[in-house]
Amino acid sequence: MKLLIKNATIVDPACDVYAELDMAIEDGTISHIGAHIKEEAETVIDAKGKVLMPGLTDMHVHLREPGREDKETVATGTVAAIKGGVTALLAMPNTEPAIDTKEHVQLLKGIIGRSASAHVYMAGALTKGRQGKELADFAAMQEEGIIALTDDGSSVDDEGLMRSALRLARERGLLVICHCEEKTLANSGVVNLGLISTKLGLRGIPCEAEYKRVARDILLAEEAGCRIHIAHVSCEKSLEIIAKAKKRGVQVTAETAPHYFTLTEDAVSGYDTNKKMNPPLRSAQDKEAICQALRDGTIDVIASDHAPHTESEKEVEFDFAEFGVVGLETLLAVSITELLHTKVLSLPGLVRKLSCNPSAILGLCKASLKKGCQAELIIVDLHKEWQVTKRSLVSKSKNSAFLGRRLQGVVEYVILGDRVVHQARH
């Protein structure tokens, strides 16, 4: 089985390639990259004017299965992922039950084996039931295949417990992903504390709720010698703390999500619950700081924080609506529209944030288009426009913060091994 892609703009930061070339894929493996490959192939794709890049690795995805299959399943979530160019993702463990024991990892692994159409990697919970009271059995979960630990959705408040968790994780070489939120400071807030909370009369979440916990987790990780990754950074102060830690050699990486570099708190006006997420949309200054941090490398990763919720959970009073938005299908297009076309990031820079860096942080040998590598790549039209509508989304839930927006960037092909698993309709 042979596949030939002609005239593609190949972007492979791992090998420092950024040029118009051809690529041949044989039996699922990249066999040849070069100018004007003259080989016969069963399938030939002319990718003139389009970009061929490694598939995205989205390291922050809530697939909701097991337990909340009304919101999303591994099957529906991975179909959405593929459509968005995400070929690999890390499933968050805040399911029902939480992925906190050997048995629960096995359960999830079984579901993935049966129904995933993208590569799904698993994260295990730091604490049993994500209750922050007692550590989960890291070793047993690792044997079953988890590659990271997180209580995402909450932070481990107990500092002693967090200290132990980081030491144990280090021993096992596991990455700890930190959801940084200090609950007493968050004060049951639902939007950013500032002019928007004042205008709308809603309870506000101050930036301190995030950055104080970022600081704590960094200090504890530094002492423990554990690698940590700060999830969904939303504000400037957190970035200052992360940048300083990186400078002094702490093994910390950071991620943000497209809504934090695209939208500000003003988007909540009118009480649109599809703009309600945790952490909340922040000020214009914070948004600018996020863009700057993407540029200067303080932020390593763009991840979707795909958080599907049903319409009946979102179409309620703002106070009662669930936090979170879907994002798998808009991750790439929003990044292209808001970062690439606005020259915040170069194309190789963007590919690093979406593919190379998350893959490296998770220790996956991916995101390279080197000869001999398993093909896991996407072909993207960077300029083709589309509008985000509920109908355009294949995810089971439609709670996108970008509904109604026109975006640029369409995933034309997704190739996994020797198969074209997705082809955009024309």
Added chain:
Amino acid sequence: MEWKRKDLLGLEELDKEEIELILTTAESFKEVSHRYIKKVPALRGKTVVNLFYEPSTRTRVSFEVAAKRLSADVINIAAETSSVKKGETLIDTGRNVEALKADIIVIRHNSSGSAHLLARNVGISVVNGGDGWHEHPTQALLDMFTLKEKLGRLKGLRVSIVGDIAHSRVARSNIWGLTKLGAEVIICAPPMLIPPRIEAMGVRITHDIDDALRDADAINVLRMQFERDERNAFPQQIDYFRHFGISTERLKKAKKNIIVMHPGPINRGIEMSSEVADSANSVILEQVTNGIAVRMAVLYLVSHAHDKINEATD
């Protein structure tokens, strides 16, 4: 100028002309309450539903009286706040009311934005009777109506709002309305009760009650709700009166004819002394009377706009 909105959700989204239209319409309705037969047929055959998720006597009664003086039928629903998990959702309740062929829902709800949510999901008119800490547009309109009646204008007036600004929908609606009509607004409260960046809404902040009273044409004193503030906002009720309460002595330093307003119900001895509440400066009961005219105007305007919109789409 024609009123075009099927709903009244807040004063933030209204422009100056729209607010003025409500106030002048209210002037023409005020006289109805002084007739021998206190009724006009303006909303005859219409049904107004008061959907109240929070206990409220004065606002509910005021809307009820207003609707009845317009000859509308009135139904009062005291509803339980529904969470996602139990009970009927707000949208379902709203759609049920709509299915009863009601024409206007007046909603009072403890969650900010609930009037907006309802208005987005029903075709009939929605009037915000107070949503959380967000807005209470008819209260601000009746405050402005009263001020205009007393002082002949709003432009250029200096109005101080004193009390728990952070948790007050009355404050927010007054700030939007008064600043749009050219009044100068000063807010006065202990720092913990002033929400962040409120100066961006066009007000001046002071923590000194004497400063707030100085040169003020009117003072709007909010009800202190100690039960509402969970933590550490203000230590003691008695302290509050000492620092922020309106007493006769304090009032002596203000303009002689300063107008004293209060949305009610008053905590006598906490935010103002009994003496002040009953003084010649106080217009608290006139506010109640004017509330009827203002709410008649609002019900009338939204109902007609709704009918017009429907005719246009038929």
